[in-house]
Amino acid sequence: MPAHTEPYANVLETIGWTPLIRINKLTQGIRTPVYAKAEFFNPGGSVKDRIGVAMIEAAEREGRLRPGGLIVEATSGNTGVGLALAAAVKGYRCIFTMPDKMSQEKARLLRALGAEVIITPTAVPPDHPENYILKGRAIAAAHPNAIFADQHYNPVNPEVHYRTTGPEIWEQTTGKVTHFVCAPGTGGTVSGAGRFLKERNPKVRVVAGDPLGSIYTEYARTRQKTEGHPYKVEGIGGDKIPTSLHWDVIDEWIAVPDKDAILSVRRLAKEEGLFCGGSTGVNLVAALEVARRVDDPQGLVVTVLCDTGERYLSKVYNDEWLRENQILETERVTVARVLEAKNSGAPPLISVAPTATVRQALNLMSTYNVSQLPVLDGGDGVGAVSEPALMAKALEQPATLDQAVQEVMDGPFPVVDADLPLERLTALLSRETPAALVRRDGRIAGIVTRYDVLHQLAGIH
Numbered sequence: 001m002p003a004h005t006e007p008y009a010n011v012l013e014t015i016g017w018t019p020l021i022r023i024n025k026l027t028q029g030i031r032t033p034v035y036a037k038a039e040f041f042n043p044g045g046s047v048k049d050r051i052g053v054a055m056i057e058a059a060e061r062e063g064r065l066r067p068g069g070l071i072v073e074a075t076s077g078n079t080g081v082g083l084a085l086a087a088a089v090k091g092y093r094c095i096f097t098m099p100d101k102m103s104q105e106k107a108r109l110l111r112a113l114g115a116e117v118i119i120t121p122t123a124v125p126p127d128h129p130e131n132y133i134l135k136g137r138a139i140a141a142a143h144p145n146a147i148f149a150d151q152h153y154n155p156v157n158p159e160v161h162y163r164t165t166g167p168e169i170w171e172q173t174t175g176k177v178t179h180f181v182c183a184p185g186t187g188g189t190v191s192g193a194g195r196f197l198k199e200r201n202p203k204v205r206v207v208a209g210d211p212l213g214s215i216y217t218e219y220a221r222t223r224q225k226t227e228g229h230p231y232k233v234e235g236i237g238g239d240k241i242p243t244s245l246h247w248d249v250i251d252e253w254i255a256v257p258d259k260d261a262i263l264s265v266r267r268l269a270k271e272e273g274l275f276c277g278g279s280t281g282v283n284l285v286a287a288l289e290v291a292r293r294v295d296d297p298q299g300l301v302v303t304v305l306c307d308t309g310e311r312y313l314s315k316v317y318n319d320e321w322l323r324e325n326q327i328l329e330t331e332r333v334t335v336a337r338v339l340e341a342k343n344s345g346a347p348p349l350i351s352v353a354p355t356a357t358v359r360q361a362l363n364l365m366s367t368y369n370v371s372q373l374p375v376l377d378g379g380d381g382v383g384a385v386s387e388p389a390l391m392a393k394a395l396e397q398p399a400t401l402d403q404a405v406q407e408v409m410d411g412p413f414p415v416v417d418a419d420l421p422l423e424r425l426t427a428l429l430s431r432e433t434p435a436a437l438v439r440r441d442g443r444i445a446g447i448v449t450r451y452d453v454l455h456q457l458a459g460i461h
């Protein structure tokens with residue numbers, strides 16, 4: 001089916017009619033088909049392009065916004081992009097307030113589109129004047145010919161999804177959709193599209209994913225506003241109750257931890273070639289759970305790929321950030337790992353008896369190309385010898401070569417447990433202590449030298 005066969009008058013005409021794409025790999029073992037509405041295909045890279053132009057045009061129609069006017073919004077970024085695109089085409093000025101937990105990329109993008117961005121603190125209560133929404137509202141009130149787009153409370157937001165997103169999903173699935181799974185931020189998408197689909201077929205179940213920490217899931221159950229706690233996924237969940245979120249449309253809530261959401265959206269990029277942000281991860285986890293439960297090849301789960309992953313390169317797609325936020329565990333390399341990685345072809349532990357001669361010890365070191373040896377007596381480390389020290393002694397006094405090792409040896413190498421973290425061993429080793437014996441299951445199982453540790457750290461095997 002060819003798309004874009006006609007030229008467009010401007011970029012705004014390209015918003016919507018995003019593709020519906022089947023999820024193939026993440027669904028392995030699940031019989032219910034799962035499809036995703038790829039909203040990152042919109043020109044601004046997110047689902048929010050739909051509401052940007054719609055809110056502006058509604059304000060124009062109502063006479064609240066006249067040529068040369070100002071558009072203000074409190075936005076985590078994507079709505080700003082949608083508004084800024086439309087403002088650019090239509091010639092309006094934009095000011096956006098944005099909480100500081102949001103990606104730097106998003107603020108830069110808004111500025112690139114000609115908007116002014118004011119960053120506000122995330123960690124303030126919703127009624128604090130520095131809260132991004134109250135601040136945005138105050139800026140709009142202080143300017144003539146200005147609107148506060150107000151996505152959380154603007155009825156145009158769910159309405160545009162009722163008019164566009166919902167009908168598109170209905171047509172693209174030829175009315176076969178059985179479940180619509182979508183996490184609300186403002187609630188516009190799930191409320192508008194969900195309501196449309198239910199009107200077409202009252203059997204359609206609407207399921208809302210919600211980041212763990214958001215107050216929505218609890219509010220849906222008790223109608224009580226709770227405190228909530230911070231979470232990392234951007235653009236969805238909330239700490240206030242927006243009117244663009246229509247609670248009656250949603251049949252079920254699924255709370256999703258940051259870690260599950262982020263790991264699943266990273267898989268989506270690697271395994272399906274669909275590169276999206278963290279909120280998409282919440283949608284995916286919830287959609288897969290629904291599909292697993294439905295367990296019916298005749299079912300059809302539709303979820304939403306909210307925005308492009310390019311907006312999260314410094315976060316969701318940055319391993320360091322994930323480790324800092326305990327989303328990826330730092331792999332604990334142990335001494336045992338170093339021992340296993342030793343790949344010299346030599347037996348794991350070359351040692352000499354205290355009664356062996358210095359000559360035998362030097363021979364052994366030369367055969368196995370090692371520069372030190374532990375001296376073991378009945379499985380216990382009783383001393384150590386090193387090639388440079390023995391050579392120096394033998395050169396000074398050739399008779400040393402026939403002496404027993406125990407007469408010339410240095411003190412034993414320290415003994416460490418195989419599951420000791422590597423960094424603890426690194427701290428122990430020095431020029432004076434070039435190696436340690438490794439104890440596993442109560443016996444000495446090998447030796448790890450400074451050289452081995454260096455190889456491990458440098459990733460040489």
Ligand SMILES: Cc1ncc(COP(=O)(O)O)c(C=O)c1O
Nearest residue numbers: 184185186187188189235279306
């Ligand atoms: C990245 C992202 N995903 C999802 C959403 C949720 O969409 P809605 O506000 O329509 O509920 C938003 C909204 O802010 C968003 O920015």
